Amino acid sequence: MGYLRGFMEFSRKDQETRDPIERIKDWEEYTIRLDDKDLKQQAARCMDCGTPFCHTGINFDQSDIGCPVNNFIPEWNELVSEGDWKHALERLEETNNFPEFTGRVCPAPCEGSCTLAINDDPVAIKTIENEIIERGFDEGWVEANPPQHRTGQHVAVIGSGPAGLAAADQLNQQGHYVTVYERDDRPGGLLMYGIPNMKLEKDTIDRRVNLLKEEGIMFECNTEVGKDITREELKQQYDAVILCTGAQEHRDVPAENRDSKGIHFAMDYLTESTKALKTDPDQAPIHARGKNVIVIGGGDTGADCVATALRQECNRVVQFGKHPASPEDREEDNPWPLFPMTFKLDYGYKESLEANEEDPRKYEILTQAFESDADGNVKSLRTVRVEKVMEDGKLVTKEIPNSEEIWEADLVLVAIGFTGPEREVLEHFGLELDERGRIWTVDGTKDYSTSEAGVFAAGDARRGQSLVVWAIREGREVAEQVGQFLQTEETVDLV
Template sequence: MGYIRGFLEFDRKENPKRDPVERIKDWGEYVMRHSDEDMKEQSARCMDCGTPFCHTGAEWDRDMVGCPVNNLIPEWNELVYDGQWKEALDRLEETNNFPEFTGRVCPAPCEGSCTLAINDDPVTIKSIENEIIERGFDNGWVTPNPPQHRTGKRVAIIGSGPAGLAAADQLNQKGHTVIVYERDDRAGGLLMYGIPNMKLEKETVERRVHLLEEEGIEFKLNTEIGEDVTYEELKRNHDAVIVCTGAQQPRDVPAENRESQGIHFAMEYLTESTKALETDPQKTPISAKGKNVIVIGGGDTGADCVATALRQECKRVVQFGKHPASPEDRDEDNPWPLFPMTYTLEYGYKESLEAYNEDPRKYEVLTQSFQTDDEGNVTSLNTLNVEKVVENGRLVTKEIPGSEQEWEADLVLIAIGFTGPEPELLEHMGLETDERGRVWTVDGTKDYTTSEPGVFAAGDLRRGQSLVVWAIREGREVAEQCDAYLEKDSSLKSSFAV
């Protein structure tokens, strides 16, 4: 424990943030770093409690408790308070391959499970984590660390998102030769194209990818399995395969005139907007400039669409969510140490309030149909309001008669989540799926072995849409199982190859 009275004397202090009106004029990260003094005080708030829930990483009836990668949070908090940043980095890297990613984009279930959060604001765990790794890069402590020997075994990893990168890192350190296949033009998966620069600048992703390359991992970009390389070729040239392609099949809105021009899935919009930053942000194929934008879906992806539309100088942006607004405090069915389902003001909403004087969020709204012009372009959409009521002991959603409304719209972005992985690759590889379309594994919680010998699966395509930190955990765990598989039989390659 760094300072025994820290949690009594110091209040929680968030990272400073750039002015909302100014930051929507560019695409840089909006969160800034704390000073040395602030970091010392914030780390001092850690109580070093007898049973720390912050690093448990448990699932409790589909809820989360603590950090999924089991970060040794109290230990590196104390080291930060003592000014031992290098030692704090060593402890952080024992559990987390990419703290520069989680320190920026993770919703921090660790903070929701902080013991201090029972009756006070939690420790700023996420910002401390990010500061540790950034100081590691600043001071040259994060350097390539290639393995001292190679085992002669080759592993193909399909997908370079957080699960694939974590698995590649772990297996490479074991001495196996790792080749990562990515269908896009840059590695990183959703870290590269699914999360806007304002939250995670792409230089940060590329910095880590380059480090992995220097450690011996090979990335084959613009390569799609089933088209550029077949599964049979993978089996011939590798001793094992790990599939980490995520859950990218978007959930759609089954409404009249859905096929109108100007209606897009959120991930398509975010990807194209991010790619355009490499050349000219104004030349993105899907632009919100001067348009009335409707975002359907009230989650984080929808919030990213709001922030992106503001930077593209939209006329107005509105976001629909079918659920009521979250409460200011925990409900009785959401007790500590579960992740708190409470009201937060995301960065894009703050920007809209400051720049447009309007909170874009509209709650308990259901889209009914789209209207188009003679050329098939979307011009508006029709909605009605809904409410949650209890009927026969069950909570159901009911439509409110007379609440119909028409909203002007030139661009509609659908951000209501994902149904599961894209089926084409799974069919090409002959992988069995479960009732939800996810890749079937021997044990849905502890085993990553698929129906194909020598093939493993991890990340969102196995567990469903989830967090970056859960993807990293699954990448680490699947690597452990794959390593055991590779080492158990010296004649493995001949048994896997065809």
């Protein structure tokens, strides 16, 4: 390592964030890049620990810890601390197809396993990753790099989220002709229509997709596999098919009057609000302006809804979460270095909520019923408070007597996650599912073959609801396996 005592000299400094009162007036990203001196110092905090769990590691229960794509973090930290951004970019691109996505939205399990985090703040790895790739784009170092040879074999990738894009990128670089089918109007999956613009600007996705197109990948948007093109047609036209269709089957709230008007799934709300940014944000079909909004669900999706409702100038927003947690929370059975499972406020919306004079997060609340007016529009929610108690050696949820409350609401957003992949396309392919309703693949680890020969699956559709970085890893791994599968068939023309 070039700089041995950086961790003793410098404290952690993250990307700064824009003033909450200002940033809720627009839809732009909320982070501000650090300057050159700060970045070099932050990279110099990497301490040559000798066992870089950030890069890869195995937990006591054999689960992975650290970076799921195994980024060479200590190496690029050293290069950045020396100001050698170009070589840092080369090292980063070896393991991560899309650092501009993970550098913005990854919860950074690498930082959760940084050795320095034992008794200090971890190295600001995510901030450094994002800066390496953004410099690469600023300096013109990131350019289209089409493959030199073509094998003549064709692969169809269904779904253009991070798993599909990573698989397509890897297989195209191997020389196969790749076509990505996407039912939405723009590629990106949940990166495009899920994660809101202030966390990940949509131009960032278009920028990458344009490079992939220049490199030869074909995109067929507005095309739903199973309806607009069939399994039989795909199998006739392609040598292999990869399903990266995500896990967007909604989980619903089983409460009375759920069919009242004004109750929407978070994904419909977030998708419409992002689509409207292209033309007029005020024209989003589901809009929070002037409304009392209740968000049911305390995870990232719920937080994204709160941040969106604030930007749409709602009257008031309240978010129901399961239980409070703080980054300091570590149970005895969850010691370092394990991923810190926290109620994440990592894009700083907390301050903007406090600016609204109250913390809108309410914990341990169960919705019993929705109440509506004569026209069927939702007017309020009836809830009860709950607590966890031990019963017969098991932790169970119990309602607290006399804790009923009524919450005024004219827009309710259901953000309690997904039960698994959507069934239609899987039934169309006649695929076997596992016990949790995900696409079954051989032994559920690094073998991505499904129950049908020549059909593979990766990302949330195989893994269940997860993270962008895991989708990228699965996309890379399935591409490797499909590449081997295609080698068993003859290659033809060269270009």
